[in-house]
Amino acid sequence: MLKSTVDRVAGATPHALAKRVRGLSDRSLAWLFVAPSIVLLLAVNIFPLIWTVRLSFTNFRVNRPNAEVQFIGLKNYLSILSDKDIWLTMQATAHFLIWTIVLQVLIGFSLAYLINKKFRGNDLWTTIIVLPMMLSPAVVGNFWTFLYQPQIGLFNYAVGFLTGADPSSFSMIGDVSLAPWAIIIVDTWMWTPFVMLICLAGLRSIPSSIYEAAECDRASKWRQFWTITIPLVLPFLMLAVLFRGIENFKMFDLVVQLTGGGPGSITELTSINLKREAFEKWRTGYASAYAVILFVTVFGLASIYVKALNKVKQR
Amino acid sequence: MELRHFKSLAASGALLAASVANTGHASAAELTLCWAAWDPANALVELSKDFEAKSGIKMRYEFVPWPNFADRMLNELNSGGKLCDLMIGDSQWIGGAAENGQYVKLNDFFDKEGIKMSDFIPATVVGYAEWPKNSPNYWALPAFGDVVGWSYRKDWFARPELQAEFKSKYGRDLAVPKTFAELKDIAEFFQKREIDGKTVYGAAIYTERGSEGITMGAMDVLYSFGFEYQNPDKPYELEGYVNSAKAVKGLEFYKALYDCCTPPGHSDAYMSEDIDAYKSGQVALHMNFAFTWPGINADANVGGDKSGYFPNPAGPDGVAFAQLGGQGISVVSASEKQDDALAYIKWFAQPEIQQKWWQMGGYSALRKVVEDPGFATSQPYAQTFLDSMAIVKDFWAEPSYASLLQATQKRFHDYVVAGQGSAQDALDGLVKDWTQIFDDEGKY
Numbered sequence: 001m002l003k004s005t006v007d008r009v010a011g012a013t014p015h016a017l018a019k020r021v022r023g024l025s026d027r028s029l030a031w032l033f034v035a036p037s038i039v040l041l042l043a044v045n046i047f048p049l050i051w052t053v054r055l056s057f058t059n060f061r062v063n064r065p066n067a068e069v070q071f072i073g074l075k076n077y078l079s080i081l082s083d084k085d086i087w088l089t090m091q092a093t094a095h096f097l098i099w100t101i102v103l104q105v106l107i108g109f110s111l112a113y114l115i116n117k118k119f120r121g122n123d124l125w126t127t128i129i130v131l132p133m134m135l136s137p138a139v140v141g142n143f144w145t146f147l148y149q150p151q152i153g154l155f156n157y158a159v160g161f162l163t164g165a166d167p168s169s170f171s172m173i174g175d176v177s178l179a180p181w182a183i184i185i186v187d188t189w190m191w192t193p194f195v196m197l198i199c200l201a202g203l204r205s206i207p208s209s210i211y212e213a214a215e216c217d218r219a220s221k222w223r224q225f226w227t228i229t230i231p232l233v234l235p236f237l238m239l240a241v242l243f244r245g246i247e248n249f250k251m252f253d254l255v256v257q258l259t260g261g262g263p264g265s266i267t268e269l270t271s272i273n274l275k276r277e278a279f280e281k282w283r284t285g286y287a288s289a290y291a292v293i294l295f296v297t298v299f300g301l302a303s304i305y306v307k308a309l310n311k312v313k314q315r
Numbered sequence: 316m317e318l319r320h321f322k323s324l325a326a327s328g329a330l331l332a333a334s335v336a337n338t339g340h341a342s343a344a345e346l347t348l349c350w351a352a353w354d355p356a357n358a359l360v361e362l363s364k365d366f367e368a369k370s371g372i373k374m375r376y377e378f379v380p381w382p383n384f385a386d387r388m389l390n391e392l393n394s395g396g397k398l399c400d401l402m403i404g405d406s407q408w409i410g411g412a413a414e415n416g417q418y419v420k421l422n423d424f425f426d427k428e429g430i431k432m433s434d435f436i437p438a439t440v441v442g443y444a445e446w447p448k449n450s451p452n453y454w455a456l457p458a459f460g461d462v463v464g465w466s467y468r469k470d471w472f473a474r475p476e477l478q479a480e481f482k483s484k485y486g487r488d489l490a491v492p493k494t495f496a497e498l499k500d501i502a503e504f505f506q507k508r509e510i511d512g513k514t515v516y517g518a519a520i521y522t523e524r525g526s527e528g529i530t531m532g533a534m535d536v537l538y539s540f541g542f543e544y545q546n547p548d549k550p551y552e553l554e555g556y557v558n559s560a561k562a563v564k565g566l567e568f569y570k571a572l573y574d575c576c577t578p579p580g581h582s583d584a585y586m587s588e589d590i591d592a593y594k595s596g597q598v599a600l601h602m603n604f605a606f607t608w609p610g611i612n613a614d615a616n617v618g619g620d621k622s623g624y625f626p627n628p629a630g631p632d633g634v635a636f637a638q639l640g641g642q643g644i645s646v647v648s649a650s651e652k653q654d655d656a657l658a659y660i661k662w663f664a665q666p667e668i669q670q671k672w673w674q675m676g677g678y679s680a681l682r683k684v685v686e687d688p689g690f691a692t693s694q695p696y697a698q699t700f701l702d703s704m705a706i707v708k709d710f711w712a713e714p715s716y717a718s719l720l721q722a723t724q725k726r727f728h729d730y731v732v733a734g735q736g737s738a739q740d741a742l743d744g745l746v747k748d749w750t751q752i753f754d755d756e757g758k759y
Contacts, residue, residue, distance in 0.1 A: 063393045150579035174582030176733045262524035263582050264733025281718040
């Protein structure tokens with residue numbers, strides 16, 4: 001039946017086309033199949049990247065279609081790298097990045113370690129814990145602004161209840177000293193489950209025979225943890241750090257919803273600053289150079305990190 | 316059987332063809348009007364039904380919430396999009412839209428249809444229609460007059476015990492403030508006061524960081540304290556005008572008002588947050604654009620006699636200015652339906668339509684409407700609107716306005732809300748930013 005169908009299809013193929021296809025090698029056929037994807041990739045990824053690099057050497061502004069576009073060399077790059085405000089946004093990003101990763105790794109690993117133990121309701125707790133990461137960042141940002149509201153916010157109320165402070169006496173997103181922590185708390189709340197899941201996968205991949213052998217050697221739990229669990233989970237943890245690092249370096253939606261970069265510019269991360277340059281001030285050439293700098297930074301750091309990750313995996 | 320199939324197929328085909336043809340006809344007789352998503356837009360939808368009935372043109376609308384309005388619509392204009400046939404764009408866009416050919420110049424159309432700009436409130440013509448400013452080059456018809464002013468809790472002000480306490484503390488009656496110093500006294504008086512078992516606060520003012528909020532708020536105070544955008548005799552000379560001693564005092568005052576008298580968490584508030592604070596009975600004084608007043612007047616909680624309205628009070632030298640809001644209506648150059656769009660503007664400019672516009676909650680800029688003897692008493696806020704429109708100033712409307720605005724937002728928010736640096740630092744920094752922008756524009 002199948003043979004006859006194949007024969008019928010083959011028979012229906014126009015002779016000229018069949019002749020052309022019959023002459024193709026496996027390699028040519030492979031290229032034929034991947035070509036649409038490559039064309040698409042070139043069109044939506046590579047071409048815009050090249051175009052952005054080209055624009056970064058010009059004074060082009062998209063809101064001035066009639067203005068003459070001039071080649072200005074490295075002026076945009078020099079201007080960005082010598083701008084004090086941009087370094088402040090870099091600092092804000094670094095603060096956000098480092099603290100979110102530290103907290104998410106610590107809490108995520110701890111939760112994974114607990115969830116990995118067999119106890120009643122294990123599955124239910126796992127489901128509850130991963131719920132935040134299923135929500136949209138814009139929604140999370142929006143409802144945390146209500147939680148942080150000094151007069152009606154549950155967060156302020158809880159802090160007030162625990163510390164005795166007046167809930168309306170502090171504003172998590174309106175106070176310069178608290179706002180950077182406000183965005184760290186929300187991102188940690190949302191993305192710790194992701195780190196937990198990766199760690200859990202790592203913990204569950206460790207064969208129980210290794211622990212049994214350690215038991216036979218009378219290794220303490222503490223020793224087992226440091227010499228078996230941590231080294232074997234480390235590649236998974238490093239992978240989680242890589243994912244969260246890249247994601248948080250380009251963090252935008254959550255923070256925009258929460259603080260809009262304020263108060264002042266204290267939570268203005270690089271991606272928010274870049275958006276302002278590109279789509280509010282319409283400095284397209286300048287913003288292109290800014291984007292290239294960020295791309296090179298992330299790409300460079302990620303490459304170094306991946307090499308380190310591979311070394312850890314090979315150990 | 317075969318014939319029946321053929322007949323039904325033919326019928327379906329004819330129906331499909333007819334529906335396609337009909338769709339084509341419908342899209343040709345449609346206009347899309349783009350504006351912000353707010354109460355006046357809803358009123359305009361109602362008003363435009365008259366145009367639809369008379370012209371047979373179906374109106375469609377693209378309304379975007381204020382915080383994203385500029386982003387969305389400027390993207391549309393800059394990309395040459397054909398979404399909008401008519402644009403009720405912000406007054407500050409006029410320079411860029413005119414110079415980049417995004418709006419259709421309306422002079423010939425106005426001449427042909429007998430529409431005279433002298434029939435409109437002069438400030439709205441300069442603010443919404445002209446580019447370059449104070450030249451007879453028109454790119455829009457003044458569509459919606461708006462200005463920053465204040466509403467206040469008249470019922471709280473009238474309470475005898477509060478009157479007595481205020482008088483004993485400040486030596487004068489608790490009444491509409493004549494100066495910003497008096498306004499701050501009142502705000503301080505109400506801050507964290509218990510009224511009807513609820514803690515209330517002094518004033519809801521603009522502090523928003525993302526779009527234009529804090530600039531629109533702080534400028535009201537700065538203008539009245541003596542801030543100037545530039546040397547009146549030498550355009551684009553900023554030093555000593557933007558950062559004058561008087562301007563510094565004005566910015567210090569705005570910060571003091573924010574620090575002393577706003578509700579907790581009021582660090583990123585613009586029109587909607589302020590109106591929420593006022594309507595929920597949290598504040599005694601409420602800074603906002605006049606478009607909010609019809610809604611306040613009709614509100615079950617604070618409407619009617621419970622609220623009063625007043626224009627910006629005076630600064631230390633006795634002069635008062637107010638930040639201009641509002642927009643003009645323009646025809647988008649990329650539109651393929653410019654004739655229909657112009658027909659809409661012709662219809663909208665008619666005095667009887669403008670009168671109806673005012674009655675429905677839209678602030679007409681037509682002098683015949685606002686200078687009518689009955690106008691000032693037609694609504695409790697009408698006189699305040701007239702008084703405020705008489706003292707307006709507007710932000711830069713240069714093609715580089717977006718950069719100028721963002722620099723201002725950052726400098727003001729850094730100082731007023733984040734408390735970083737001094738007012739002098741903020742305004743010196745602003746001079747530096749603006750000078751750089753104008754330098755890039757080749758203004759020097």
